[in-house]
Amino acid sequence: MEKTRPQWGNPLQFVFACISYAVGLGNVWRFPYLCQMFGGGSFLVPYIIMLIVEGMPLLYLELAVGQRMRQGSIGAWRTISPYLSGVGVASVVVSFFLSMYYNVINAWGFWYLFHSFQDPLPWSVCPLNGNRTGYDEECERASSTQYFWYRKTLNISPSIQENGGVQWEPALCLTLAWLMVYLCILRGTESTGKVVYFTASLPYCVLLIYLIRGLTLHGATNGLVYMFTPKMEQLANPKAWINAATQIFFSLGLGFGSLIAFASYNEPSNNCQKHAIIVSIINSSTSIFASIVTFSIYGFKATFNYENCLNKVILLLTNSFDLEDGFLTASNLEEVKDYLASTYPSKYSEVFPHIRNCSLESELNTAVQGTGLAFIVYTEAIKNMEVSQLWSVLYFFMLLMLGMGSMLGNTAAILTPLTDSKVISSYLPKEAISGLVCLVNCAIGMLFTMEAGNYWFDIFNDYAATLSLLLIVLVETIAVCYVYGLKRFESDLQVMTGHALNWYWKAMWAFVSPVLIVGLFIFYLSDYILTGTLQYQAWDATQGQLVTKDYPPYALAVIGLLVASSTMCIPLVALGTFIRNRLKTGGTASVA
Amino acid sequence: MEWIDGTSLNAENAFKVRLSIRTALGDKAYVWDTNEEYLFRAMVAFSMRKVPSREATEISHVLLCNVTQRVSFWFVVTDPSRNHTLPAVEVQSAIRMNRNRINNAFFLNDRTLEFLRIPSTLAPPMDPSVPIWIIVFGVIFCIVIVATALLVLSGIRHRRRNNKGLPGLDDAEDKCENTITVENGIPCDPLDTKGGHINDGFLTEDERLTPL
Numbered sequence: 001m002e003k004t005r006p007q008w009g010n011p012l013q014f015v016f017a018c019i020s021y022a023v024g025l026g027n028v029w030r031f032p033y034l035c036q037m038f039g040g041g042s043f044l045v046p047y048i049i050m051l052i053v054e055g056m057p058l059l060y061l062e063l064a065v066g067q068r069m070r071q072g073s074i075g076a077w078r079t080i081s082p083y084l085s086g087v088g089v090a091s092v093v094v095s096f097f098l099s100m101y102y103n104v105i106n107a108w109g110f111w112y113l114f115h116s117f118q119d120p121l122p123w124s125v126c127p128l129n130g131n132r133t134g135y136d137e138e139c140e141r142a143s144s145t146q147y148f149w150y151r152k153t154l155n156i157s158p159s160i161q162e163n164g165g166v167q168w169e170p171a172l173c174l175t176l177a178w179l180m181v182y183l184c185i186l187r188g189t190e191s192t193g194k195v196v197y198f199t200a201s202l203p204y205c206v207l208l209i210y211l212i213r214g215l216t217l218h219g220a221t222n223g224l225v226y227m228f229t230p231k232m233e234q235l236a237n238p239k240a241w242i243n244a245a246t247q248i249f250f251s252l253g254l255g256f257g258s259l260i261a262f263a264s265y266n267e268p269s270n271n272c273q274k275h276a277i278i279v280s281i282i283n284s285s286t287s288i289f290a291s292i293v294t295f296s297i298y299g300f301k302a303t304f305n306y307e308n309c310l311n312k313v314i315l316l317l318t319n320s321f322d323l324e325d326g327f328l329t330a331s332n333l334e335e336v337k338d339y340l341a342s343t344y345p346s347k348y349s350e351v352f353p354h355i356r357n358c359s360l361e362s363e364l365n366t367a368v369q370g371t372g373l374a375f376i377v378y379t380e381a382i383k384n385m386e387v388s389q390l391w392s393v394l395y396f397f398m399l400l401m402l403g404m405g406s407m408l409g410n411t412a413a414i415l416t417p418l419t420d421s422k423v424i425s426s427y428l429p430k431e432a433i434s435g436l437v438c439l440v441n442c443a444i445g446m447l448f449t450m451e452a453g454n455y456w457f458d459i460f461n462d463y464a465a466t467l468s469l470l471l472i473v474l475v476e477t478i479a480v481c482y483v484y485g486l487k488r489f490e491s492d493l494q495v496m497t498g499h500a501l502n503w504y505w506k507a508m509w510a511f512v513s514p515v516l517i518v519g520l521f522i523f524y525l526s527d528y529i530l531t532g533t534l535q536y537q538a539w540d541a542t543q544g545q546l547v548t549k550d551y552p553p554y555a556l557a558v559i560g561l562l563v564a565s566s567t568m569c570i571p572l573v574a575l576g577t578f579i580r581n582r583l584k585t586g587g588t589a590s591v592a
Numbered sequence: 593m594e595w596i597d598g599t600s601l602n603a604e605n606a607f608k609v610r611l612s613i614r615t616a617l618g619d620k621a622y623v624w625d626t627n628e629e630y631l632f633r634a635m636v637a638f639s640m641r642k643v644p645s646r647e648a649t650e651i652s653h654v655l656l657c658n659v660t661q662r663v664s665f666w667f668v669v670t671d672p673s674r675n676h677t678l679p680a681v682e683v684q685s686a687i688r689m690n691r692n693r694i695n696n697a698f699f700l701n702d703r704t705l706e707f708l709r710i711p712s713t714l715a716p717p718m719d720p721s722v723p724i725w726i727i728v729f730g731v732i733f734c735i736v737i738v739a740t741a742l743l744v745l746s747g748i749r750h751r752r753r754n755n756k757g758l759p760g761l762d763d764a765e766d767k768c769e770n771t772i773t774v775e776n777g778i779p780c781d782p783l784d785t786k787g788g789h790i791n792d793g794f795l796t797e798d799e800r801l802t803p804l
């Protein structure tokens with residue numbers, strides 16, 4: 001007897017769910033950084049090649065497995081081979097870690113969104129110091145956007161050892177974020193299916209509005225030209241290819257079990273090949289689209305800062321030499337400087353050390369990724385736009401949509417195996433299971449609202465998923481091709497969907513993708529080993545900038561635990577199943 | 593103008609003033625001439641007269657010197673006997689008190705009319721009693737709580753109605769969505785309710801043949 005499995009209301013909900021899950025914050029804050037670091041327009045070459053060679057085949061594989069097995073990750077892999085249900089367990093563990101820390105980003109998004117309803121924006125001005133004669137010290141040394149992020153939002157401590165207490169403001173926002181997630185996943189696919197219409201499409205609306213606004217900003221073309229000018233020599237850099245492969249891999253969200261969970265709610269006859277291609281192309285196009293927006297914003301910010309710097313130099317020279325106000329402009333600056341150097345050499349040499357060399361290039365070169373890009377660089381650009389409250393609200397609303405969409409996928413990856421399991425679902429209704437998962441995650445997530453929370457966030461962000469996912473997807477590919485059998489899977493798909501499996505997919509699954517993943521795995525492992533001790537960036541309030549520090553031993557232990565707890569699931573569960581089978585069969589036959 | 597006592601420009605009681613008229617007013621910038629200087633001296637004298645012990649300060653007691661093209665100059669305030677200059681602290685506090693009036697007289701602000709060594713009091717940012725973000729947070733929080741409660745309650749009510757209406761149904765039935773999935777023209781629901789004893793996947797003959 002097969003209980004009726006919940007299904008998507010229509011295939012469009014499934015596609016939107018996958019898009020909403022795959023298109024996340026990484027498209028906005030990681031891809032532009034990679035593009036900038038690895039040769040601008042020429043980065044698109046390795047990116048598209050990796051998309052075709054690695055992204056589409058692996059995405060299709062996961063969707064096909066989910067649609068065929070019609071169960072969450074644990075059940076699906078158990079069906080393929082009982083020894084491999086550890087892969088499913090590892091996926092659930094990694095998804096659990098991810099949902100723990102990912103929702104903190106949504107909490108920060110809420111915080112900034114709520115603060116966008118003020119005039120002026122709180123991150124555009126520094127607060128005053130004690131006697132109101134100047135601005136707060138830390139804010140002067142850093143910038144007002146950095147101050148708002150590090151001091152007002154995070155209230156960050158100088159190092160990971162100093163924990164501080166739980167900050168009530170981020171804690172409130174985190175609670176709200178989890179409530180919102182619970183609201184969306186409460187009814188399973190019925191509610192999720194409706195929510196993903198919004199979380200998938202609204203970010204595009206906002207991105208489009210931002211594109212139009214961004215392209216009309218003063219100086220936007222500087223950023224765009226800088227980004228898209230291809231630097232062909234980067235094609236020879238192996239790091240460019242590795243980063244392209246990594247970006248495609250993680251951007252699609254492979255290995256978490258979310259895609260398997262989503263596909264398991266499909267009708268068996270669904271054409272998941274078409275959907276896999278559509279989702280991966282949309283994901284990559286969104287990355288490129290978002291980077292156009294990001295680079296026009298970069299260009300605007302860099303031009304603004306460059307012009308500010310020039311104005312400061314002009315003011316300095318005007319004041320030192322008592323030139324007429326308005327005489328010095330950006331165009332005659334150089335010649336006037338030469339004139340002054342020759343006419344008043346002694347005075348000029350006094351002033352000279354204070355004259356900063358303003359360069360548009362160096363402003364554009366500041367490549368930032370991650371939370372720094374989203375919450376510091378973008379807010380800096382927004383505060384200089386007209387009607388900045390509107391742009392701020394739009395922007396953080398978009399970030400929230402992107403983050404929520406990915407969270408829906410993460411929680412689906414955890415909940416689907418739980419609700420599939422007959423043991424758990426017989427005791428508790430679906431709402432209670434979802435509620436429990438959200439509650440546990442929220443409670444643990446309070447760790448990230450402490451003063452040192454951002455350092456722990458970085459640990460989770462960098463180490464919780466990277467190595468484990470590579471291993472999981474590798475085992476998945478090998479399991480489907482060699483344990484289950486590629487021919488058997490092929491015939492299953494043919495029966496299920498009615499289409500024959502193209503030779504291209506077979507070649508990719510059997511040879512190319514596993515080799516690529518092994519290559520990535522080796523690279524990361526050797527990178528971790530070679531760097532020796534791991535380091536992190538800590539915020540130094542006295543200097544107003546980030547400094548590098550070493551992780552203390554217990555933090556390294558946590559990192560090891562994170563990686564081990566998910567990767568060890570695979571061999572441990574296999575071993576457990578093996579022992580259990582031996583006990584069952586060998587109990588009657590042999591004496592131990 | 594000459595300084596009394598031959599005091600040099602670095603006298604501790606003298607202050608340098610810097611105006612950036614073109615930056616502030618652009619095309620509407622006025623020319624800095626002796627009349628504007630007179631107004632300035634008047635404003636400084638006015639500020640000093642507000643100090644309790646200095647009500648007798650006259651415009652002639654304010655001396656300007658070294659006016660440059662920038663526009664910048666030095667000024668000093670003397671006492672009625674014209675022998676001594678007033679201490680810097682007094683002048684400083686007097687100017688600070690009346691900074692706004694002085695700025696307005698010239699259509700400038702703290703940044704475009706600078707008194708070096710006289711820090712201006714910065715305006716504190718508006719600080720409402722209840723931070724705005726808490727209000728927005730509260731609104732959204734309440735909406736989410738209400739929506740969640742509604743969904744949970746309607747789910748419980750739905751399940752209770754199902755239990756009352758069709759007793760003996762498998763529990764798993766309640767957790768499925770109400771969308772009736774259709775496969776091969778047969779709704780899936782009937783496939784499950786018989787507990788697996790009857791397989792409706794196999795149609796009986798008379799249903800397959802179209803009725804005459």
